[in-house]
Amino acid sequence: MSNEYVGSEESEDSEQVSLDPKIAHHSSYIDETKRILRTYVECKSYEELEKRIVDDNILNKDTEEYRTNILREVTRRHVPSKETYRETPLMRIVAANVRSDVTDWCLYYEFAQDPFIRFVTLDFLYPEFERGTLAVQATDIVTFIESIQDDYADLRDRSESTINEAATKYLTALRNYGLLEGTQRKKFAVTYVPDEAVAYVVYRLFQKGAKSASAVIEHDDWKLFLMNESEVQRRIRDISPQYVSYEKRGSTERLITKHDSIVDLIDAF
Secondary structure: OOEEEEOOOOOOOOOOOOOOOHHHHOOOOHHHHHHHHHHHHHHOOHHHHHHHHHHOOOOOOOOHHHHHHHHHHHHHHHOOOOOOOOOOHHHHHHHOOOOHHHHHHHHHHHHOOOHHHHHHHHHHHHHHHHOOOOEEOHHHHHHHHHHHHHHOHHHHOOOHHHHHHHHHHHHHHHHHOOOEEOOOOEEEOOOOOOHHHHHHHHHHHHHOOOOOHHHHHOOHHHHHHOOOHHHHHHHHHHOOOOOEEEEEEOOEEEEEEOOOOHHHHHHHO
């Protein structure tokens, strides 16, 4: 059974969000996140997950404190409840036999939902990319954060060292995920988001409340991949019809999902 969405100019309401720069105290934890979520799907108990990570040290980290901190941060990012097990789309991706590039791009998408990561990417990095900037460095991020620092309570009282660390860790995380490359000066990398990951984002946007083809195509989340609206439209139009199909006739856009749910979509990867 297909789900059809006819174009109309709708968009999600924006809301004020916290900009706590938690990335200043953590890294991207890509491999650790995949191991933790895969283990959680396997045991379906947060208590058991905690035992395996902290006590059994399946991550092979040196100290109990470090293992605890990694688990706490991955939990904050990707585990909706410690009391009741609920499998998220990302957990299903990580636990399934899906190509590693698809998994990594889906993981990046969910990682980039962190309010601080999302804000810096949408309001600084994407505009720089669109302007044709070739490379960015930590000082550029610091300057941007300082320019808005007084407007956000979560940033206002942060020390200079915390802001510097957040800027450095932000750029390192995006390099680890493949959007940037380089050491001190991070260049914009040439990337290709797999069709499966594009489909995943489309289904996630509908799941999160997008009501129309235009609301999906024009959604700010695509900027997290440094994709503009015309590129999004092209990728959705050209994507394998096994997942979604898109057509535009005059001012009417139709976006048809070929699976009833994102779970069914992931199972088709």
